[in-house]
Amino acid sequence: MQSMVSLFTTYLPYFVLVLTLLVFVHEYGHYWVGRRFGIHAEVFSIGFGPEIFGWTDRNGTRWKISAIPLGGYVKFLGDSDATSATPTDEALSPTDRRRAFFSQPLYARAAVVLGGPVANLLFAFVLLTGVYFFAGEPFTPATVAVQADGPAAKAGLRSGDEIVRLADKRVDRYEDIQESQFLYWAKPMSVEYRRGNQLLRGEIQPHYCERTDRYNNTLRYGDLGIDQYIRPVVGGFTANSPAEAAGLKVGDLLVAIDGKPVDYFSRIPELIGSRGGEPVTVKYDRDGRFGETTVVPIVDKVVDCAGKEQIVGRLRIRPAAVTELRDHGVIGAMGAGVRAVWGMTSMFYTSMGQILTAARPVDELGGPIRIAKAAGEASYAGWAGILNLVIALSVVLGIFNLLPVPMLDGGHLAMYAYEAVRGKPLSLRAQEIGLKLGFALVIGMALIATFNDIRLLLR
Numbered sequence: 001m002q003s004m005v006s007l008f009t010t011y012l013p014y015f016v017l018v019l020t021l022l023v024f025v026h027e028y029g030h031y032w033v034g035r036r037f038g039i040h041a042e043v044f045s046i047g048f049g050p051e052i053f054g055w056t057d058r059n060g061t062r063w064k065i066s067a068i069p070l071g072g073y074v075k076f077l078g079d080s081d082a083t084s085a086t087p088t089d090e091a092l093s094p095t096d097r098r099r100a101f102f103s104q105p106l107y108a109r110a111a112v113v114l115g116g117p118v119a120n121l122l123f124a125f126v127l128l129t130g131v132y133f134f135a136g137e138p139f140t141p142a143t144v145a146v147q148a149d150g151p152a153a154k155a156g157l158r159s160g161d162e163i164v165r166l167a168d169k170r171v172d173r174y175e176d177i178q179e180s181q182f183l184y185w186a187k188p189m190s191v192e193y194r195r196g197n198q199l200l201r202g203e204i205q206p207h208y209c210e211r212t213d214r215y216n217n218t219l220r221y222g223d224l225g226i227d228q229y230i231r232p233v234v235g236g237f238t239a240n241s242p243a244e245a246a247g248l249k250v251g252d253l254l255v256a257i258d259g260k261p262v263d264y265f266s267r268i269p270e271l272i273g274s275r276g277g278e279p280v281t282v283k284y285d286r287d288g289r290f291g292e293t294t295v296v297p298i299v300d301k302v303v304d305c306a307g308k309e310q311i312v313g314r315l316r317i318r319p320a321a322v323t324e325l326r327d328h329g330v331i332g333a334m335g336a337g338v339r340a341v342w343g344m345t346s347m348f349y350t351s352m353g354q355i356l357t358a359a360r361p362v363d364e365l366g367g368p369i370r371i372a373k374a375a376g377e378a379s380y381a382g383w384a385g386i387l388n389l390v391i392a393l394s395v396v397l398g399i400f401n402l403l404p405v406p407m408l409d410g411g412h413l414a415m416y417a418y419e420a421v422r423g424k425p426l427s428l429r430a431q432e433i434g435l436k437l438g439f440a441l442v443i444g445m446a447l448i449a450t451f452n453d454i455r456l457l458l459r
Contacts, residue, residue, distance in 0.1 A: 014386065016069050020046055022120065022394050023072040026401070029119025030074045030112055037108040040077040040099040047072060076101035076112075106416055113412045120398030124344075124391045125337045131387070133333035136325030140174035143229040145264040150225015155202040157193060159264060160229060164199070165192035174228050179343065181206065181221040183350055189222075209305035218363075223305055227266035228322060235320035243315040246282070246295040251320075253285040265319045269312065272297045276313035344395045352403075365449045406431075406438025 023046055031041050040060065045051075047066035054064025066072075078092060078100030097103045101112070145159045146152045157163075163171045167180045167189040180189065185208045192201050206222030232254040237244040254262045257271040258280050272280055276299035283292050297313030304310055328336055354360035401409040411434070419425045426434070 018386070018390055018393060020069060021390065022123075022397050023047075025119050025123045025394065026116045026397060027072045027074050029115035029117070029122075031115075032119070033115035034074070034076055034101070034112045037104055037112065038099060039101050039104060039108075039112065040096075041074050042077055042079075043073070043075040045072050045075075078102045106419055110413060110416045113409050113416070117398040117401045117409055120394045120401075121341060121345075124394040124398070125334075125341050127387065127391050127394075128337035128340050129330075129333045132326075132328050132336045133330060136327050137333075137336045138175070138323050139326045140228060140323045142171050142174050142177060144174075144177075144226040145229045145266045147225040147227070147266070148270065151204050151206055151223065152191075152225045154225075155191060155204045156200070157191070157202070157204075157226070158195065161193040161195050161200075163191060163193045165190070166204075177224070177226070178221075179347060181224060183347065183354075185209075185220060185222040187222075189224075207305060211303070211305070220360075220364075227264075230265035230319045230322050232262040232265045232268060233320040234317050236318040238316040238318065240298065241316035242295050242298050243282070243317045246293045248282070248284060248293065248295075248317070249286065251286070254282060255285055255290065256283040257281070268315065268317075272313040272315065274313070276300065276311055278313070280313075341395055344392060345399050348396060348399050362448060363455070365445060405441055406434040407442050408438070411438055 027044060027046070031044055034041055042060070043062045043064065045064050045066050047069045048071060049067040051064045051066055054062055056062050077096060079102075092100055092103075101109065104112075141162070142164070143160060143162045144152070144157065146157050146161070163177060165171055166177055167184055167187075169176065169180060171177060184206065186206060189204045189206065190201070191204050192199060194200075204224055206224050209221055209223040211219045234243070234248055234250050234252045234254070236250060254268065256262060257268070260271055262268060262271065276297050279294050279296050281292060282295050283290060285291075295315060297315055300312050300314045302310050302312055326336075351360060351364070355362055355364065402413070404410045404414040406412075406415075415426055415431065415434070425431075
């Protein structure tokens, strides 16, 4: 019940805001390119169904907001419907024929169709470039802390090693490792890593892991048995921290726990994991002076990758931030923006391919409810969270529409490619069959996504 209330009070307003913005960008891409070729747009609509309000500009285009805020369209002169799939049967005057969509040369029609997805990708690129130029590009070094007896340890890695390639992909930062963990759950990964002046190679066999985050989203990934290599400096405390109660302060460097050295932050759970409720002696360095205190870790319950519940001890401290911000000039920021958009595009198509080949479960397909939920969750992170969501969804909207499925922009482009090769368009009968198949496929995906969304909401 609480999830349903949150959907309408918190998630839905942000969803409508984000979706309206991205649909406008997408459809304006079609409209802008069409205008460059002299094509007349009869209607520019945000949403479907009955018009709520609108106006007609001096060029005769009706701009309107419609009742169902789940998309939008541009209807060009000569279209039989809002999909621009087939021409109208109505007779057009010679003047109107020159301004109609279907009377344009093939390259012009293809450019108009491509304009929508490209607008979304460019929008994401511009936002990313602005963020990287003014605020810097988030960067976490790819130096890792290796868990004892984990997959990485069995492959020969040690704490302090720097991963430079993983799964045949270059690793520039720790975030690249996380992307590979998301894409490959159980597939062996080739790895190259630097240890001092040595460049070593090996293969990691990840463990499949499934967890649920605080928003009840299911996270699936390949556990490599590694963490970020973070100095064991206290960066902050969470609520009811026994470490704070014992006198530790932000900035303290933890040196040892019960006489065992704390080499890196993720070593702390290994040393106190089984000591919940038992006193431990913590040695620390505070501004060059050593001190000691006794802490009784709070008993906590966690669920491991196998779904087994375990009792662990917690100090409830946060590490000091290790993510840096790389400063970029305009060109550097543009390059970082291109890399980020390309990375998201690659992840999307790889994930879709895995779903189609049953390598990834179909329950990862999400629809409007899941997007609304993500929008609401992003709002808790403030404008930075919403901006990140807008960027990610803009990329997804652009590249999803490029899939070669009739009804989508990619389906139109596939038909134009056929026309370019054969020298004539598909027959109207073939186009109608293609549209029906495409409609069935899109509706089928929407039903699966909605079913997944409802299951997520009712958890």
